[in-house]
Amino acid sequence: xxxxxxxxxxxxxxxxxxxxxxxxxxxxxxxxxxxxxxxxxxxxxxxxxxxxxxxxxxxxxxxxxxxxxxxxxxxxxxxxxxxxxxxxxxxxxxxxxxxxxxxxxxxxxxxxxxxxxxxxxxxxxxxxxxxxxxxxxxxxxxxxxxxxxxxxxxxxxxxxxxxxxxxxxxxxxxxxxxxxxxxxxxxxxxxxxxxxxxxxxxxxxxxxxxxxxxxxxxxxx
Amino acid sequence: xxxxxxxxxxxxxxxxxxxxxxxxxxxxxxxxxxxxxxxxxxxxxxxxxxxxxxxxxxxxxxxxxxxxxxxxxxxxxxxxxxxxxxxxxxxxxxxxxxxxxxxxxxxxxxxxxxxxxxxxxxxxxxxxxxxxxxxxxxxxxxxxxxxxxxxxxxxxxxxxxxxxxxxxxxxxxxxxxxxxxxxxxxxxxxxxxxxxxxxxxxxxxxxxxxxxxxxxxxxxxxxxxxxxxxxxxxxxxxxxxxxxxxxxxxxxxxxxxxxxxxxxxxxxxxxxxxxxxxxxxxxxxxxxxxxxxxxxxxxxxxxxxxxxxxxxxxxxxxxxxxxxxxxxxxxxxxxxxxxxxxxxxxxxxxxxxxxxxxxxxxxxxxxxxxxxxxxxxxxxxxxxxxxxxxxxxxxxxxxxxxxxxxxxxxxxxxxx
Numbered sequence: 001x002x003x004x005x006x007x008x009x010x011x012x013x014x015x016x017x018x019x020x021x022x023x024x025x026x027x028x029x030x031x032x033x034x035x036x037x038x039x040x041x042x043x044x045x046x047x048x049x050x051x052x053x054x055x056x057x058x059x060x061x062x063x064x065x066x067x068x069x070x071x072x073x074x075x076x077x078x079x080x081x082x083x084x085x086x087x088x089x090x091x092x093x094x095x096x097x098x099x100x101x102x103x104x105x106x107x108x109x110x111x112x113x114x115x116x117x118x119x120x121x122x123x124x125x126x127x128x129x130x131x132x133x134x135x136x137x138x139x140x141x142x143x144x145x146x147x148x149x150x151x152x153x154x155x156x157x158x159x160x161x162x163x164x165x166x167x168x169x170x171x172x173x174x175x176x177x178x179x180x181x182x183x184x185x186x187x188x189x190x191x192x193x194x195x196x197x198x199x200x201x202x203x204x205x206x207x208x209x210x211x212x213x214x215x216x217x218x219x220x221x
Numbered sequence: 222x223x224x225x226x227x228x229x230x231x232x233x234x235x236x237x238x239x240x241x242x243x244x245x246x247x248x249x250x251x252x253x254x255x256x257x258x259x260x261x262x263x264x265x266x267x268x269x270x271x272x273x274x275x276x277x278x279x280x281x282x283x284x285x286x287x288x289x290x291x292x293x294x295x296x297x298x299x300x301x302x303x304x305x306x307x308x309x310x311x312x313x314x315x316x317x318x319x320x321x322x323x324x325x326x327x328x329x330x331x332x333x334x335x336x337x338x339x340x341x342x343x344x345x346x347x348x349x350x351x352x353x354x355x356x357x358x359x360x361x362x363x364x365x366x367x368x369x370x371x372x373x374x375x376x377x378x379x380x381x382x383x384x385x386x387x388x389x390x391x392x393x394x395x396x397x398x399x400x401x402x403x404x405x406x407x408x409x410x411x412x413x414x415x416x417x418x419x420x421x422x423x424x425x426x427x428x429x430x431x432x433x434x435x436x437x438x439x440x441x442x443x444x445x446x447x448x449x450x451x452x453x454x455x456x457x458x459x460x461x462x463x464x465x466x467x468x469x470x471x472x473x474x475x476x477x478x479x480x481x482x483x484x485x486x487x488x489x490x491x492x493x494x495x496x497x498x499x500x501x502x503x504x505x506x507x508x509x510x511x512x513x514x515x516x517x518x519x520x521x522x523x524x525x526x527x528x529x530x531x532x533x534x535x536x537x538x539x540x541x542x543x544x545x546x547x548x549x550x551x552x553x554x555x556x557x558x559x560x561x562x563x564x565x566x567x568x569x570x571x572x573x574x575x576x577x578x579x580x581x582x583x584x585x586x587x588x589x590x591x592x593x594x595x596x597x598x599x600x601x602x603x604x605x606x607x608x609x610x611x612x613x614x615x616x617x618x619x620x621x622x623x624x625x626x627x628x629x630x631x632x633x634x635x636x637x
Contacts, residue, residue: 048629048632053538053628053629053632054629073542074542077540077541077542078540079540080538080539080540081539081540082540084538086535086538086539088535088632090531092531092532092534092535093535094225094228094532094535095232095532096225096228096229096231096232097225097228105536105539106539106540108224109539109540109541109545152539164632
């Protein structure tokens with residue numbers, strides 16, 4: 001088991017809003033998981049708790065048998081950098097940097113950008129960004145921006161890719177391109193992918209769907 | 222994070238230039254204001270320190286009081302009733318036991334030179350013109366070692382009065398007021414005697430109008446004759462090896478002497494307090510300018526932090542630590558501070574050069590009548606440190622605020 005959640009609760013705000021209610025979940029290495037549910041069901045919150053961006057109010061989150069909530073800040077930053085990739089609904093590209101420079105930002109954290117430059121170019125070319133390597137994000141289309149963001153999340157060859165509504169801001173054609181990329185890296189690289197979507201057609205592309213209703217898992221297919 | 226900080230700054234070049242301008246102007250203003258004020262102060266200090274003694278030993282003015290008279294004249298009478306109580310100065314001021322002083326100064330290893338003087342108020346006349354002057358009698362060979370008077374001679378040499386014989390050197394202002402020239406004869410009269418003729422053998426210009434219009438130098442013996450006070454001296458001007466120790470030395474000597482002993486800074490306390498006030502005003506002005514410039518940096522970086530919340534969130538999700546985010550904004554402050562201050566040094570230097578070319582007086586004084594501007598390197602060091610520090614302090618707060626941002630909070634606020 002690569003990711004294990006034991007009785008995870010998440011309460012936010014004042015007055016307290018109980019968003020996740022006793023989630024127990026196991027995600028195997030190399031799984032392709034879709035988190036679905038209505039708006040406010042807690043699917044994004046669950047994703048952020050699993051991915052260590054948020055701390056659970058209660059419960060245990062084990063990744064590779066290590067409780068990530070008990071890691072020191074330094075260990076957690078390093079773990080995220082080397083093992084996790086994130087894709088958000090909005091691309092969050094750094095507007096001052098070119099497409100290639102954006103992709104190399106995770107590697108730059110540990111001054112390994114030279115080492116990863118060739119890989120970054122290959123990734124971008126594989127995602128159809130060949131002529132726009134040295135362009136700023138504002139000169140790219142929405143679909144291209146999201147593909148650059150995905151390339152950035154994959155540059156360190158993470159074992160886990162977390163995506164929050166990665167297609168939410170794209171048209172259906174670009175949405176399909178993104179999902180094709182996800183399927184490809186899951187199949188070819190064995191990357192564990194957990195993504196949130198409210199689109200049933202994209203959710204169906206995942207090997208496993210987890211549906212949340214009012215902070216509780218109702219089914220898992 | 223230098224790479225990203227640099228990109229942040231260069232991507233908004235107009236905003237960056239405006240911020241830089243604030244620091245540049247602040248630094249340049251400090252250099253220009255300091256250069257002008259310190260230039261002026263240096264000139265005045267030069268006058269105070271080198272044109273007069275480092276330490277002046279002078280006669281204590283002793284006043285007659287009824288208590289002193291009763292004690293000495295009527296020691297056995299309990300109550301003396303005066304119709305008109307005695308008062309006023311006891312006698313003409315003179316240094317007590319001058320020879321003891323001269324011997325002591327000769328042996329003191331801290332003393333570089335000393336010059337006994339007799340200073341007298343005299344009425345100076347030439348034809349129908351007259352003025353009240355301050356006649357300084359000295360031994361020229363000793364006097365030139367104590368002050369820089371030789372440097373300010375315009376005509377003749379100070380040693381032209383080395384021997385007695387009613388020769389006199391006067392300030393250029395005295396010449397102008399009397400309509401006299403070198404070679405002319407003038408008469409001097411003290412309060413005690415009649416007018417005595419003196420031949421002008423030289424002139425000087427100290428660059429201080431009030432001194433140039435009132436000061437006259439003659440040989441000590443001649444002044445003693447005019448003043449009818451043979452072998453008396455009223456002052457001993459002393460030059461010591463280390464001018465900074467003048468006050469301490471004066472205090473030490475005061476402990477065992479009845480005479481009045483003052484160092485140059487004690488004598489000119491009023492002028493020096495004006496300088497202190499000037500320094501306070503100068504520093505306050507500069508700090509105000511730098512605070513404004515600092516606020517510019519603070520505002521711009523605070524706006525940048527708010528505008529870049531998403532980028533901060535994604536950087537944190539990539540594994541960048543809070544300290545990396547702090548560094549990102551702090552480095553921007555460092556770049557702005559160091560560049561702005563460095564450019565400001567250049568501008569400040571150019572402004573000072575321009576200022577130093579401005580003619581402010583037709584008088585031949587230090588700087589040939591041009592504005593005196595200090596180019597002391599310490600001004601430039603201070604200006605750089607101030608500009609740089611303002612930038613760092615101003616960028617610390619936004620940088621720390623950015624470092625505290627948690628990615629999940631940003632993502633949640635973006636979602637809502």
